[in-house]
Amino acid sequence: MKSFNGKVLFLDRSDINTDEIIPARYLTEITKEALKSYLLDDLSLEGFNPREDVPKHTVIVTRANFGCGSSREHAPWALEVNDFNIVIAENFARIFKQNMFNCGMMAVQLEPAVIDQLFAKFAGKQTSLTTDLEKNVFHFSADGEQESVPFTISGFDRALVEAGGWVGYADSNY
Amino acid sequence: MGKNIAEKIFASHRVDNPFGDIHVIRLDAVFCHEITTPVAINDLVERGLDRVFDPAKIKAVIDHVTPAKDSKTATQGKILRDWANRHGIKDFFDIGRNGVCHAIFPEKGFVRPGYTVIMGDSHTCTHGAFGAFAAGVGTTDLEVGILKGVCAFHYPESIKIEIRGSLPEGVFAKDTILTIIGKLGVNGATNKVIEFCGEVVDNMSMEERMTLCNMAIEAGGTCGICAPDMTTVEYLWPFISDEFSSREDALKAYQQYCADPDATYAETITINGDELVPVATFGFKPDQIKPVSEMSDTRVDQVYIGSCTNGRIEDLRVAASVLKGKKIKDWVRGIVSPASPAIYNNALDEGIIKIFMDAGFCVTNPTCGACLGMSNGVLAEGEVCASTTNRNFNGRMGKGGTVHLMSPASAAATAITGYITNSDIYQQGGNS
Numbered sequence: 325m326k327s328f329n330g331k332v333l334f335l336d337r338s339d340i341n342t343d344e345i346i347p348a349r350y351l352t353e354i355t356k357e358a359l360k361s362y363l364l365d366d367l368s369l370e371g372f373n374p375r376e377d378v379p380k381h382t383v384i385v386t387r388a389n390f391g392c393g394s395s396r397e398h399a400p401w402a403l404e405v406n407d408f409n410i411v412i413a414e415n416f417a418r419i420f421k422q423n424m425f426n427c428g429m430m431a432v433q434l435e436p437a438v439i440d441q442l443f444a445k446f447a448g449k450q451t452s453l454t455t456d457l458e459k460n461v462f463h464f465s466a467d468g469e470q471e472s473v474p475f476t477i478s479g480f481d482r483a484l485v486e487a488g489g490w491v492g493y494a495d496s497n498y
Numbered sequence: 499m500g501k502n503i504a505e506k507i508f509a510s511h512r513v514d515n516p517f518g519d520i521h522v523i524r525l526d527a528v529f530c531h532e533i534t535t536p537v538a539i540n541d542l543v544e545r546g547l548d549r550v551f552d553p554a555k556i557k558a559v560i561d562h563v564t565p566a567k568d569s570k571t572a573t574q575g576k577i578l579r580d581w582a583n584r585h586g587i588k589d590f591f592d593i594g595r596n597g598v599c600h601a602i603f604p605e606k607g608f609v610r611p612g613y614t615v616i617m618g619d620s621h622t623c624t625h626g627a628f629g630a631f632a633a634g635v636g637t638t639d640l641e642v643g644i645l646k647g648v649c650a651f652h653y654p655e656s657i658k659i660e661i662r663g664s665l666p667e668g669v670f671a672k673d674t675i676l677t678i679i680g681k682l683g684v685n686g687a688t689n690k691v692i693e694f695c696g697e698v699v700d701n702m703s704m705e706e707r708m709t710l711c712n713m714a715i716e717a718g719g720t721c722g723i724c725a726p727d728m729t730t731v732e733y734l735w736p737f738i739s740d741e742f743s744s745r746e747d748a749l750k751a752y753q754q755y756c757a758d759p760d761a762t763y764a765e766t767i768t769i770n771g772d773e774l775v776p777v778a779t780f781g782f783k784p785d786q787i788k789p790v791s792e793m794s795d796t797r798v799d800q801v802y803i804g805s806c807t808n809g810r811i812e813d814l815r816v817a818a819s820v821l822k823g824k825k826i827k828d829w830v831r832g833i834v835s836p837a838s839p840a841i842y843n844n845a846l847d848e849g850i851i852k853i854f855m856d857a858g859f860c861v862t863n864p865t866c867g868a869c870l871g872m873s874n875g876v877l878a879e880g881e882v883c884a885s886t887t888n889r890n891f892n893g894r895m896g897k898g899g900t901v902h903l904m905s906p907a908s909a910a911a912t913a914i915t916g917y918i919t920n921s922d923i924y925q926q927g928g929n930s
């Protein structure tokens with residue numbers, strides 16, 4: 325199973341699309357590793373610089389509809405090769421969310437109010453996340469501040485995370 | 499309790515229900531293109547699982563970058579080509595016979611009412627126009643589809659959108675769907691199927707229904723879907739005439755996939771077609787729309803007519819009717835890309851290609867190309883394009899470029915003036 329812990333990158337915008345996560349000009353690559361330098365290349369967001377901010381973090385917390393647009397699994401792959409195995413948001417575009425779990429990664433939905441609270445308390449700080457997959461709790465911490473946030477993931481999503489993805493699961497079940 | 503269209507298709511294709519609302523369904527068709535499939539192929543080979551569940555149900559095309567523009571895209575094409583040969587996938591469309599996936603596959607009769615279809619492409623929702631459940635998926639779902647012929651979905655709820663009345667002249671399917679996305683928002687149909695119905699949809703051609711369903715994903719929808727009717731049967735008749743003794747029989751068989759009168763929906767939205775106007779997008783999200791008439795001070799550098807949304811023969815006909823006898827503005831680069839060889843051929847026969855060329859357009863081979871900023875018309879930093887495609891995301895057609903989505907009629911009128919323009923001033927004989 326992958327690690328779902330690390331430093332948190334806060335992206336304060338809704339509707340971040342897969343073209344912004346990995347632009348089409350890089351889709352000619354046929355290995356995941358080749359996508360590494362291009363994660364979030366086209367995301368223009370105040371205070372965000374992909375070349376500086378991507379290497380320092382491994383968790384994303386963001387707003388609504390993350391991963392909308394193209395079906396490209398290159399988006400989760402670009403995250404994966406940069407050690408981002410978990411994205412936490414108000415909600416996700418369907419295909420992106422499925423792609424994440426299909427790769428054994430996590431896309432976890434929290435209530436807008438909880439996301440608001442996380443932004444208010446932790447954005448702009450050196451925030452760390454530890455994920456307790458047994459108890460279904462996220463532990464956020466920064467500058468001595470702590471916050472534990474319960475989450476839910478469906479039985480299917482958990483099975484995919486545990487199987488390391490959908491190919492392994494489907495191959496043994498169908 | 500009555501069922502809607504998606505529920506009926508799920509009920510007839512369910513293989514397993516392993517968890518809560520997760521339904522594993524049997525697939526009738528798996529479509530592939532050269533951008534998202536090669537990684538799946540390589541992974542299957544690496545896992546020692548280089549098999550396909552049924553070569554007759556797999557259809558493949560090289561469409562995104564064709565002809566190949568460099569060694570990398572040539573390699574992507576080669577991986578798909580070699581794989582299709584190796585597994586006896588007969589319906590593989592290579593250069594000379596290839597076109598944009600969501601234009602060429604329906605044209606070949608590969609989609610039927612009640613079908614389940616997946617493809618590693620978000621605009622797979624287009625095929626719902628035939629009364630099919632057709633959904634875009636990522637490479638891993640595609641990989642399992644290729645190997646096992648199944649895919650898992652959360653059981654989708656449906657939103658019913660009834661479009662009443664009739665569309666005014668100069669208002670098209672594209673204006674209709676952009677208006678709907680404007681109402682729903684880019685997140686408004688996430689995880690849901692959009693079932694389109696009403697008089698406007700009943701009177702639409704299959705091409706127009708495909709334009710409508712194509713952009714369901716821009717509201718987050720899993721699939722757009724239209725009930726099968728005689729228009730569907732007529733379109734498919736060349737492919738199904740062996741299976742049915744008459745069109746009426748075919749219709750009867752397909753109507754099992756129409757929604758029951760007491761079907762339930764997560765939401766029902768009614769739109770009055772008579773009130774719609776030509777619209778275009780501004781900004782970087784497809785739900786940011788305005789009447790075309792309010793955007794006349796937006797100057798464009800390029801006009802692109804093509805794609806899986808609006809690169810079909812009807813689209814080219816409409817654009818040509820606006821362009822006939824006119825020249826595009828000297829600063830505008832006009833590019834038209836008929837979406838399939840058949841469309842290109844028809845356009846040649848009908849004199850449409852000549853109209854485009856006389857107006858000053860460049861006519862490209864069928865390909866996605868500029869639509870996703872990969873080839874054949876990529877924008878430079880700061881440039882503006884009026885486009886009949888489906889995404890105006892930041893950088894979509896080239897880093898730093900801006901895209902305004904609109905109908906082929908508006909795009910053609912815009913090419914003539916160099917500013918975003920309503921087609922009616924030409925269609926009603928206005929001067930240029």
Ligand code: SF4
Nearest residue numbers: 621805806866869870
């Ligand atoms: S035309 Fe554009 S949107 Fe359609 S399949 Fe090709 S790249 Fe995707």
